Amino acid sequence: MKIAVDAMGGDHAPEAVIKGSLLAMKWCDADLVLVGDELQIRRVLERLEYTGDIGVVNCQETIGMEEAGSVAIRKKANSSSSVAMRLLAQGEVAAVVSAGNSSAVVAAAKHFVGLVPGLRRPALIVPIPTHTGRVFLADAGAHVDAEAVNLAQSAALASCYLQVTECLDHPRVGLLNIGREPGKGTRVIQRAFTMLNRSSLHFAGNIEPQDLFSDSVDAAVCDGFTGNLVLKMVEGVSETLVRMLEEQLKAEKSEPCEKLRRSVRLFQGAHHYPDIGGAPLLGIGKTVVMAHGRSQPPAIANAIKMAHRLASGKIYERVADELETRGAMTEIRHLNGLHVLETLRSKWGRTAKEANPR
Amino acid sequence: MKIAVDAMGGDHAPEAVIKGSLLAMKWCDADLVLVGDELQIRRVLERLEYTGDIGVVNCQETIGMEEAGSVAIRKKANSSSSVAMRLLAQGEVAAVVSAGNSSAVVAAAKHFVGLVPGLRRPALIVPIPTHTGRVFLADAGAHVDAEAVNLAQSAALASCYLQVTECLDHPRVGLLNIGREPGKGTRVIQRAFTMLNRSSLHFAGNIEPQDLFSDSVDAAVCDGFTGNLVLKMVEGVSETLVRMLEEQLKAEKSEPCEKLRRSVRLFQGAHHYPDIGGAPLLGIGKTVVMAHGRSQPPAIANAIKMAHRLASGKIYERVADELETRGAMTEIRHLNGLHVLETLRSKWGRTAKEANPR
Numbered sequence: 170m171k172i173a174v175d176a177m178g179g180d181h182a183p184e185a186v187i188k189g190s191l192l193a194m195k196w197c198d199a200d201l202v203l204v205g206d207e208l209q210i211r212r213v214l215e216r217l218e219y220t221g222d223i224g225v226v227n228c229q230e231t232i233g234m235e236e237a238g239s240v241a242i243r244k245k246a247n248s249s250s251s252v253a254m255r256l257l258a259q260g261e262v263a264a265v266v267s268a269g270n271s272s273a274v275v276a277a278a279k280h281f282v283g284l285v286p287g288l289r290r291p292a293l294i295v296p297i298p299t300h301t302g303r304v305f306l307a308d309a310g311a312h313v314d315a316e317a318v319n320l321a322q323s324a325a326l327a328s329c330y331l332q333v334t335e336c337l338d339h340p341r342v343g344l345l346n347i348g349r350e351p352g353k354g355t356r357v358i359q360r361a362f363t364m365l366n367r368s369s370l371h372f373a374g375n376i377e378p379q380d381l382f383s384d385s386v387d388a389a390v391c392d393g394f395t396g397n398l399v400l401k402m403v404e405g406v407s408e409t410l411v412r413m414l415e416e417q418l419k420a421e422k423s424e425p426c427e428k429l430r431r432s433v434r435l436f437q438g439a440h441h442y443p444d445i446g447g448a449p450l451l452g453i454g455k456t457v458v459m460a461h462g463r464s465q466p467p468a469i470a471n472a473i474k475m476a477h478r479l480a481s482g483k484i485y486e487r488v489a490d491e492l493e494t495r496g497a498m499t500e501i502r503h504l505n506g507l508h509v510l511e512t513l514r515s516k517w518g519r520t521a522k523e524a525n526p527r
Numbered sequence: 528m529k530i531a532v533d534a535m536g537g538d539h540a541p542e543a544v545i546k547g548s549l550l551a552m553k554w555c556d557a558d559l560v561l562v563g564d565e566l567q568i569r570r571v572l573e574r575l576e577y578t579g580d581i582g583v584v585n586c587q588e589t590i591g592m593e594e595a596g597s598v599a600i601r602k603k604a605n606s607s608s609s610v611a612m613r614l615l616a617q618g619e620v621a622a623v624v625s626a627g628n629s630s631a632v633v634a635a636a637k638h639f640v641g642l643v644p645g646l647r648r649p650a651l652i653v654p655i656p657t658h659t660g661r662v663f664l665a666d667a668g669a670h671v672d673a674e675a676v677n678l679a680q681s682a683a684l685a686s687c688y689l690q691v692t693e694c695l696d697h698p699r700v701g702l703l704n705i706g707r708e709p710g711k712g713t714r715v716i717q718r719a720f721t722m723l724n725r726s727s728l729h730f731a732g733n734i735e736p737q738d739l740f741s742d743s744v745d746a747a748v749c750d751g752f753t754g755n756l757v758l759k760m761v762e763g764v765s766e767t768l769v770r771m772l773e774e775q776l777k778a779e780k781s782e783p784c785e786k787l788r789r790s791v792r793l794f795q796g797a798h799h800y801p802d803i804g805g806a807p808l809l810g811i812g813k814t815v816v817m818a819h820g821r822s823q824p825p826a827i828a829n830a831i832k833m834a835h836r837l838a839s840g841k842i843y844e845r846v847a848d849e850l851e852t853r854g855a856m857t858e859i860r861h862l863n864g865l866h867v868l869e870t871l872r873s874k875w876g877r878t879a880k881e882a883n884p885r
Binding site for chain 2: 300350351354355378379395403407417418
């Protein structure tokens with residue numbers, strides 16, 4: 170199975186990406202294609218004394234981490250992420266992995282590979298390890314803001330994804346909010362609440378951030394800004410607490426303290442996203458895995474391994490099938506229309522038809 | 528000094544509020560006025576076998592925790608929060624404390640007491656204890672969403688507040704975002720970045736959630752949804768981590784483990800907001816302190832103590848003076864105008880004046 174890796178994407182590209190790719194080839198039987206500036210790639214491979222036959226697809230343009238994605242993919246048609254996505258669209262590779270500018274990767278994936286029918290946007294799905302298992306966040310950063318219909322679609326995506334990957338019959342989906350009551354939060358969230366409440370999904374209502382850790386839902390839906398913030402908060406708080414404990418534990422050599430230290434590090438490690446690897450960009454027609462911009466080689470290797478697993482299991486295709494079978498996108502379109510109609514009605518009184526029944 | 532307490536506000540009102548008020552009277556020399564349904568209040572006081580002369584102002588209406596604030600204060604002119612705010616506006620009391628429906632309290636404070644000149648909205652300012660000290664969040668939940676100008680004004684408010692209360696000469700203010708680069712986050716944040724960057728505030732740029740804990744800023748500015756989410760994330764993550772450690776420590780009786788257990792509990796306690804007490808609703812002309820809806824008596828007592836301290840130190844008045852002296856609101860209005868002009872110019876090309884210089 171061939172996987173394209175965006176060699177120029179990420180803060181430590183191309184070196185970290187190439188090292189990670191070589192590592193991944195030891196971990197799984199994927200054929201990798203490095204997409205990027207061939208000269209630079211060959212130079213790094215030489216320095217690493219690599220003599221194998223990893224594929225390289227040359228392209229000169231690179232999209233910087235600060236550029237606006239939708240603009241960048243139009244201006245730079247031959248950037249590494251665009252070329253990788255084109256390879257995926259043409260069926261030359263089975264998956265793409267990128268740690269590059271996330272808005273550009275999302276834009277290129279949408280443009281070249283395309284979305285599942287009826288879907289408006291993809292969502293990045295990331296698990297947070299909790300005390301009792303894990304909870305998935307959707308969207309964790311593909312788009313900074315969202316409309317109600319985007320949130321509802323992300324909920325359907327997450328539900329189908331968990332059904333396929335975690336074998337859950339009716340995954341519980343909640344809306345991440347600052348209060349549990351239906352009237353809480355922004356208008357967008359309130360509206361998404363109404364839509365999800367009427368949908369056929371197993372909707373658990375609003376959940377507060379604390380609820381993420383109490384096994385009250387399987388997936389929490391939010392806009393990408395909120396999702397990304399939550400991930401980084403988990404990282405920040407656990408790091409702070411761990412540093413505090415480490416300081417206290419420094420002098421202690423006793424057996425229980427050693428045990429504690431190990432488990433504290435384990436907890437922190439589980440929440441350190443630059444080390445974890447990739448996250449599936451769900452809703453794209455074919456497998457796209459995004460890695461953290463600050464990814465080091467092991468994270469890149471993990472992301473590639475994940476892409477390999479997702480593509481082998483045909484997860485994206487099965488999620489798309491599930492969405493189709495359930496009629497999820499049609500349902501949400503219908504609910505959205507209904508909501509718009511109700512809003513108009515409550516604003517302008519009776520509709521023309523009701524006023525003039527004949 | 529007289530302080531009005533909204534006896535009907537909060538999930539455990541009126542009992543928890545009245546208990547908290549009686550507790551507060553032992554802690555500080557405030558004269559309290561309980562505002563609410565006199566019959567209910569007298570009944571609770573009787574049950575508590577209280578024989579002192581705490582003031583009671585009767586009012587029949589109560590705003591539920593689920594009602595929309597701006598609507599509720601118009602429909603219920605004699606709700607406990609509105610009556611308390613009127614007492615404050617008329618100078619009958621020096622401060623108001625409420626654990627009630629936050630949108631109603633904010634709306635009533637704005638409507639009856641009024642804002643500092645030039646300010647568009649108040650902001651709730653809450654400290655997060657960190658490894659090295661603490662960092663203040665503004666807004667922590669007064670308004671769920673924000674425009675760029677609101678964020679800029681919150682930054683100025685926070686800066687003046689820290690100058691007055693923490694004796695910092697040039698408090699460092701950052702914009703809470705999901706990345707450090709200026710182009711990150713929503714358009715609102717990007718625009719606030721431009722405005723703050725040009726302002727006379729000590730602007731530290733965008734900060735990521737992890738940076739909250741690394742002493743890189745004194746105050747972090749965000750909309751109320753984000754701020755509230757951050758507080759609840761800190762609470763949730765620390766609680767989870769603490770529960771995990773507690774489980775491991777359960778069997779251990781050794782001295783270092785005891786020490787560790789104490790410090791872990793201390794950390795968690797410092798982030799458990801329902802126990803902490805109140806937060807100043809800054810930007811209102813007179814002292815208003817809001818407590819968590821789930822407040823128990825000690826939290827109410829803490830909130831009253833805080834209101835007493837803020838009103839005695841004339842903190843709100845000094846913050847208003849500082850804003851006036853610095854010309855902060857005028858500056859932000861100017862920067863906002865400038866930004867609007869630039870946006871128009873980049874959208875529609877040269878202005879009419881440039882096209883026809885005569």
